[in-house]
Amino acid sequence: MSVLVFIEQREGQVRSVSREALGEATRLAASLGGGGEVVGVCAAASDPGLAALGDAGADRVLLAAHPGFARYDGAGYAAAVAAAVEAVKPAAVLFAASSLGRDLAPRVAAKLGAGLAADCTSLTATAGALTATRPVYAGKAIQTVRFPKSPALVSLRPKVFAPVTGAGKRGAVEPLAVEPPASGARVREVVTQSGGKVDLTESEIVVSGGRGLKGPEHFKLIEDLAAALGATVGASRAVVDAGWRPHSEQVGQTGKTVSPKLYVAVGISGAIQHLAGMSSSRCIVAINKDPDAPIFKIADYGLVGDLFEVVPALTEQLKKIDVHA
Amino acid sequence: MIQVVCIKQVADSETRVKVAADGRSLDPAGVTWILNPYDEFALEQALRLREAEGSGEVVVLSLGGAGIQPTLRNALAMGADRAIHLEADGAPDALAVANALAAEIRPLSPAIVWCGRQAIDDDAAAVGPMLGELLGLPCVTSVSKFERSGDSVVVERDIEGGREVVETTLPAVITTDKGLNEPRYASLKGIMAAKKKPIDAKPAALGGPYLEVASLALPAARSAGRIVGQGVEGVPELIRVLREEAKLL
Numbered sequence: 339m340s341v342l343v344f345i346e347q348r349e350g351q352v353r354s355v356s357r358e359a360l361g362e363a364t365r366l367a368a369s370l371g372g373g374g375e376v377v378g379v380c381a382a383a384s385d386p387g388l389a390a391l392g393d394a395g396a397d398r399v400l401l402a403a404h405p406g407f408a409r410y411d412g413a414g415y416a417a418a419v420a421a422a423v424e425a426v427k428p429a430a431v432l433f434a435a436s437s438l439g440r441d442l443a444p445r446v447a448a449k450l451g452a453g454l455a456a457d458c459t460s461l462t463a464t465a466g467a468l469t470a471t472r473p474v475y476a477g478k479a480i481q482t483v484r485f486p487k488s489p490a491l492v493s494l495r496p497k498v499f500a501p502v503t504g505a506g507k508r509g510a511v512e513p514l515a516v517e518p519p520a521s522g523a524r525v526r527e528v529v530t531q532s533g534g535k536v537d538l539t540e541s542e543i544v545v546s547g548g549r550g551l552k553g554p555e556h557f558k559l560i561e562d563l564a565a566a567l568g569a570t571v572g573a574s575r576a577v578v579d580a581g582w583r584p585h586s587e588q589v590g591q592t593g594k595t596v597s598p599k600l601y602v603a604v605g606i607s608g609a610i611q612h613l614a615g616m617s618s619s620r621c622i623v624a625i626n627k628d629p630d631a632p633i634f635k636i637a638d639y640g641l642v643g644d645l646f647e648v649v650p651a652l653t654e655q656l657k658k659i660d661v662h663a
Numbered sequence: 664m665i666q667v668v669c670i671k672q673v674a675d676s677e678t679r680v681k682v683a684a685d686g687r688s689l690d691p692a693g694v695t696w697i698l699n700p701y702d703e704f705a706l707e708q709a710l711r712l713r714e715a716e717g718s719g720e721v722v723v724l725s726l727g728g729a730g731i732q733p734t735l736r737n738a739l740a741m742g743a744d745r746a747i748h749l750e751a752d753g754a755p756d757a758l759a760v761a762n763a764l765a766a767e768i769r770p771l772s773p774a775i776v777w778c779g780r781q782a783i784d785d786d787a788a789a790v791g792p793m794l795g796e797l798l799g800l801p802c803v804t805s806v807s808k809f810e811r812s813g814d815s816v817v818v819e820r821d822i823e824g825g826r827e828v829v830e831t832t833l834p835a836v837i838t839t840d841k842g843l844n845e846p847r848y849a850s851l852k853g854i855m856a857a858k859k860k861p862i863d864a865k866p867a868a869l870g871g872p873y874l875e876v877a878s879l880a881l882p883a884a885r886s887a888g889r890i891v892g893q894g895v896e897g898v899p900e901l902i903r904v905l906r907e908e909a910k911l912l
Binding site for chain 1: 676
C-alpha cells in the first residue's frame with residue numbers, strides 16, 4: 339500500500355519537517371507491506387529541487403506547479419493533494435503538523451470525507467490497519483485512534499520523527515495538473531522575523547523564562563543564555579499575560595507544545611498548563627530559587643538558586659565552550 | 664450582518680487528567696468546565712464587530728451534551744444574541760462535528776464564521792478549516808490581528824519564524840489565536856439579560872464516524888531527576904552533566 343506525503347516548501351525551499359514525514363512514510367510503507375510506494379506531492383510555483391527527495395525516501399514526487407502556488411493557498415493546495423490522492427490511491431496521507439500543515443490537512447479531510455489524526459507522535463501499522471497516537475490536553479494524556487475510512491490522514495508533530503538519508507530512491511518528479519479553485523483568501527505578505535530565528539516548535543533547544551524574572555527588562559538574561567546555547571526563547575503564560583513577551587513565545591496549554599532535545603526553564607514554577615506543553619522534551623533543566631517548585635519534579639537536572647546570579651554565570655561559562663562541538 | 668461563533672465547552676487548563684472507566688475518555692469527576700479560551704477571542708472579536716457596525720446578530724453555536732448549557736449561557740452573558748445547541752453525546756470526531764455545524768450554519772448565510780484556533784481538550788485544530796471547505800468559503804486560521812476594510816478583511820497569522828498577512832473577501836471562516844484581543848467578562852447586566860435570551864436545542868446531524876478513539880492513557884511519568892547544585896557554585900556541575908551524561912552540549 340502506498341503512502342502519500344505532502345511536501346511543504348517555503349520560498350522555493352523544501353522544509354525539513356517534510357523530510358521527517360518522508361522518513362516516517364518510508365517506515366510505514368514497509369510495515370504496511372504490499373510493495374507500496376512513497377509518493378510526495380508538492381504545490382509550488384516551480385520545482386524546489388524535489389529530485390533530491392529520493393534520498394529522503396520518495397519513490398516519486400508529484401509537482402503541482404502554478405504561479406499562484408508560490409505562497410500558501412489553502413483551497414489550491416487542498417485541490418492538489420486531493421488530485422494526488424485520486425492518482426495514487428494511498429492508504430495514508432502524511433502532513434507535517436506545521437502552521438501550514440495544520441491548516442491544510444483538515445481541508446483535505448473535509449474534501450475527501452476522510453478521518454484526520456492531527457499532531458501525531460507515533461504511527462503503527464498492524465495487519466494493514468493504521469493506528470496513530472497523539473497527545474491531547476496539551477500532552478496531559480495520549481489518545482490512540484483508528485481510521486474507519488480510507489485514506490487515513492495524519493499530521494506529524496515536528497521534531498518527533500527521524501528523516502532518512504541515503505535512501506537511494508529515484509525521486510522522479512512528475513507533473514500533476516491542478517487548476518486552483520478561485521479563492522477569496524490571498525497571502526499578501528510574509529513577514530520574516532529579524533535574524534531568521536528558528537520557531538519554538540522546531541527548535542532543538544528552548545530557554546524559557548517565567549515570573550521569576552520580575553520584569554520584561556530582565557528577559558535579556560534569557561536571550562543571552564539562549565544565544566549562548568543556540569536556542570529559541572520561550573515564555574510562561576504568566577509573563578505573556580502580563581504583556582512582557584509576545585504570545586507567539588508562550589509554551590503551555592494555551593500556547594505552544596514543544597519537544598526539544600533540551601528545555602531550560604528559568605524562574606518558572608511549573609503550573610500544570612505549562613508542564614503540559616513541555617514535558618515531552620528529551621532533557622529538562624530547571625533553574626529556580628524555590629527548591630519546592632513543581633518544575634523540579636519533572637526536571638532531569640535542577641539548579642536551586644537566584645536566577646539573577648546563576649543565569650549570567652551559566653551564560654559566561656557556556657560561551658567559553660563550543661556548545662556545538 | 665449575521666456572525667456565527669462556534670464554541671466548545673472544555674476542561675479547564677488546570678485540570679489533572681484522569682481516564683474514565685471506558686478507557687477512552689476523560690473522567691469528568693471534579694472537572695471545572697470552561698468556554699474554550701481560543702473561542703473567547705472569537706466571540707470577543709464578533710461582539711466588537713457588531714458594536715462597531717451598530718447592528719447585526721451574533722449567534723453562538725455549540726455541539727455537545729446537556730452539560731454545555733452553562734457555557735452557552737455564559738456566551739450569551741458576554742453579549743451574544745442567541746444560541747444554538749446541537750445535541751450529541753460523547754466526543755464525535757472533528758469532521759463529524761464540522762458536518763453538523765456546517766448544516767446549521769449554511770441557511771444562516773453569515774458574513775463571518777468564527778472559531779477558536781483549537782480546543783484545548785483534543786487539540787485537533789481541525790473544525791475551522793473543515794468548515795471552510797464544507798461551506799465553500801475562504802478560511803484563515805490562527806489569526807492574531809484583524810482589520811475590516813469594506814467587504815474584505817486583512818488578518819495576520821503566526822507562522823514558523825514570522826507571520827503571514829492575509830487578505831480575504833467575506834463571507835469567510837476565521838479561527839482566532841491568543842493576542843487578537845482581550846476578551847471581556849460578562850457583566851451583571853449581561854448575566855441578567857442572558858437569562859431571557861433563547862437557546863435553540865436540536866439534534867446534531869453528525870455523519871461519520873471518520874475517526875475512532877481506541878484508548879486514552881496517561882503519558883509515561885518522567886523519572887525523577889536530581890538537583891545538581893545550589894547557586895553559582897552549581898553551574899560547572901550543570902554544564903558537566905549536560906555534556907557528559909545528557910551529551911547535549
